[in-house]
Amino acid sequence: MTSLFAQWNYFLVIILMMLGFYAVIARGNMVKKMVGLNIFQTSVFMLYISMGKVTSGTAPILTGDSSTVYSNPLPHVLILTAIVVGVATTAVGFALIIRIQESFGSIEDDEITEMMDDASAASEGRS
Amino acid sequence: MGFVIDATLIAFLALIAIAALRRKRLFGMVMLSGAFSLVAATLFVVLDAVDVAFTEAAVGAGISTVLALATLSLVKAEEKPHSIAIVPALLALVTGLLLSIAVSDLPEYGAADAPIHNHVAPEYIIGSEEKIGVPNVVTSVLASYRGYDTFGETVVIFTAAIAVLLIISGWTRRETEITDSTEDDHAG
Amino acid sequence: MQDDPVIRVIAKVLIPTMMLFALYVQFHGDYGPGGGFQAGVIFAAAFILNATVFGLNRGRHVWPARLNLMAIALGVLIYGGTGVATMVLGENFLSYNALSDDPMAGQHLGILLVEFGVGLTVAAVMVALFFAFAGRVSHVRLLNKTRAHEKALKEKAEDSAND
Numbered sequence: 001m002t003s004l005f006a007q008w009n010y011f012l013v014i015i016l017m018m019l020g021f022y023a024v025i026a027r028g029n030m031v032k033k034m035v036g037l038n039i040f041q042t043s044v045f046m047l048y049i050s051m052g053k054v055t056s057g058t059a060p061i062l063t064g065d066s067s068t069v070y071s072n073p074l075p076h077v078l079i080l081t082a083i084v085v086g087v088a089t090t091a092v093g094f095a096l097i098i099r100i101q102e103s104f105g106s107i108e109d110d111e112i113t114e115m116m117d118d119a120s121a122a123s124e125g126r127s
Numbered sequence: 128m129g130f131v132i133d134a135t136l137i138a139f140l141a142l143i144a145i146a147a148l149r150r151k152r153l154f155g156m157v158m159l160s161g162a163f164s165l166v167a168a169t170l171f172v173v174l175d176a177v178d179v180a181f182t183e184a185a186v187g188a189g190i191s192t193v194l195a196l197a198t199l200s201l202v203k204a205e206e207k208p209h210s211i212a213i214v215p216a217l218l219a220l221v222t223g224l225l226l227s228i229a230v231s232d233l234p235e236y237g238a239a240d241a242p243i244h245n246h247v248a249p250e251y252i253i254g255s256e257e258k259i260g261v262p263n264v265v266t267s268v269l270a271s272y273r274g275y276d277t278f279g280e281t282v283v284i285f286t287a288a289i290a291v292l293l294i295i296s297g298w299t300r301r302e303t304e305i306t307d308s309t310e311d312d313h314a315g
Numbered sequence: 316m317q318d319d320p321v322i323r324v325i326a327k328v329l330i331p332t333m334m335l336f337a338l339y340v341q342f343h344g345d346y347g348p349g350g351g352f353q354a355g356v357i358f359a360a361a362f363i364l365n366a367t368v369f370g371l372n373r374g375r376h377v378w379p380a381r382l383n384l385m386a387i388a389l390g391v392l393i394y395g396g397t398g399v400a401t402m403v404l405g406e407n408f409l410s411y412n413a414l415s416d417d418p419m420a421g422q423h424l425g426i427l428l429v430e431f432g433v434g435l436t437v438a439a440v441m442v443a444l445f446f447a448f449a450g451r452v453s454h455v456r457l458l459n460k461t462r463a464h465e466k467a468l469k470e471k472a473e474d475s476a477n478d
Contacts, residue, residue, distance in 0.1 A: 006235040008130060011227060012137040018223040019144045026215035029206040031153050031198060035160045038191065039144050042167050042183075046137075049176045054244060055129070055237035059175045060264040061347065062256055069239070071175035072248045073264040077273055080265065081280040083182045084352045084437060087191050088287035091444045094198040095294040098451060101202045108207050177348040181340075185356040190441055193363060197448035201455060260419045261345045261426060269350065270426040274409035277429070278394055281436050285391050288440040292384075295451045 009050045017043040028109035030097045034090060041086050048075040129173075129237070136170045151206050153199055161192040178265045326368040333361040341434050345423070351430040355437025362438075363445045371449055380446065383439050390436025397428045 020043060023036025052072035060073035097107055104112050140163060147159035164187025171180035234241035255267040269277055341354035366374025398409040406413035411425025 007230060007233060009133055009236045010230040010233060012134065014223055014226045014230060016137065016141055016144060018219045019141065019148065021222060022215055022219040023148045025218065026212040027209065031195070031202065032156065032206060035147060035156055038160060039163065042164065042187070046167065046170060049171055049174045049179060050236060051243055052176070053174045053237050054239050057175060059177045060252065062262040062264065070252055070264065072244050073251060073268050074248055076176045076179050076265050077268045079179050080182050080269065080352060081277060083179070083186050085280055085283050087186045088284045088440065090191060091194050092287050092290050094194055095291045097198055098201050098295055107202050178350065181348050181353050185353055189360055190356060194444060194448055197452055200452050259422045263345055263347060266344050266350050266426065270429045271411060271422060274429065277433065281391055281394055281433055284440050285387060285436060288387055288443050291444055291447050296447050
């Protein structure tokens, strides 16, 4: 129980993470999957940033005072670049969704699977 | 005090996430996910990561939302009705439990003697002042100490842009016109 | 949206301010929160606001797609070029100490160049992404309109043939 209270931030972040994970695996709509992926991604960022936090520390911008305690700048650097890379890869995902909509007329997982099954059954019947 | 602020913000985030995932109209969902990013940026400020908060506010609440809205104007804006799927929910629950067990091995939140704070971080903070002369430690680590990483990230962004341009930029127009006309020929 | 005077005036005031703020974030990144990644996104947001308020065509006119493609590559080139320059000057890849006699000045110059490269690439990539998506939207709308028009013409022709 002591550890639960000493690490509350991590546990709270895991709850958020699982919400995003559920959306990714359970929902058939692809835009919703992307938003779930974004929630998942942001909670991973929070986990990293929580690890860099030092109690009674301050943001890692030097004040010139040698007694100042700074939070760890390393996770900040990793996550800073990860956010921008994240939006670039999200854009690739949305672009693929647009092309899927144009070829299948739907972005629901099960409808597309049905269409592909129908198409393969039709081609087998023809041959 | 820290616990109250963090827990409030994370509870708020969880509420926004649940509201976003329950939405059937995708427009509302995208707007809520923009709000999620904004509250996440606030949490990053509380956790001392000002640079990250800045980026999250500009990217997550700004550019991502614009791209999602552009996508929504091309696809059906409403989701098919769904009931709660039991197997994925159980899977998420079990994964969450496993992660919680793993997390309980981590050092205490905010502890100054955690291994992460005693490896290279002090060197970066001292070196940023003495060797580089840049007060913002994040900038000096990003551009100087970890210049290789940032170069890699820039190349990833470059590659993603090329991929998007190849997937949805103008090159397909002639192609669709040709297939359309051939289809018409068959029909005629 | 193009006809609303309030939005037009507000956008005209906001766009230069956003660009100025982006430059501040870019070059003040050494001393406060900020840097190439954030500045690039904010700079791109100014272009995106311009294109949403005044129309895609005018947005493309202000910043042509060909130039934008070059800017994407140029940013990566500046970053890599800085690394190669330090190698030519006899140090390791991206060891900025070689750029100047004073190691600290060399570090400052190197960080400035590298951050500028990152900012240029990120800004150009975000603008390219927006124009790719928005261009697709207007392209598909145009395609649907043409199809509907052709269909109507065909029906008209069939009707007159039946008569």
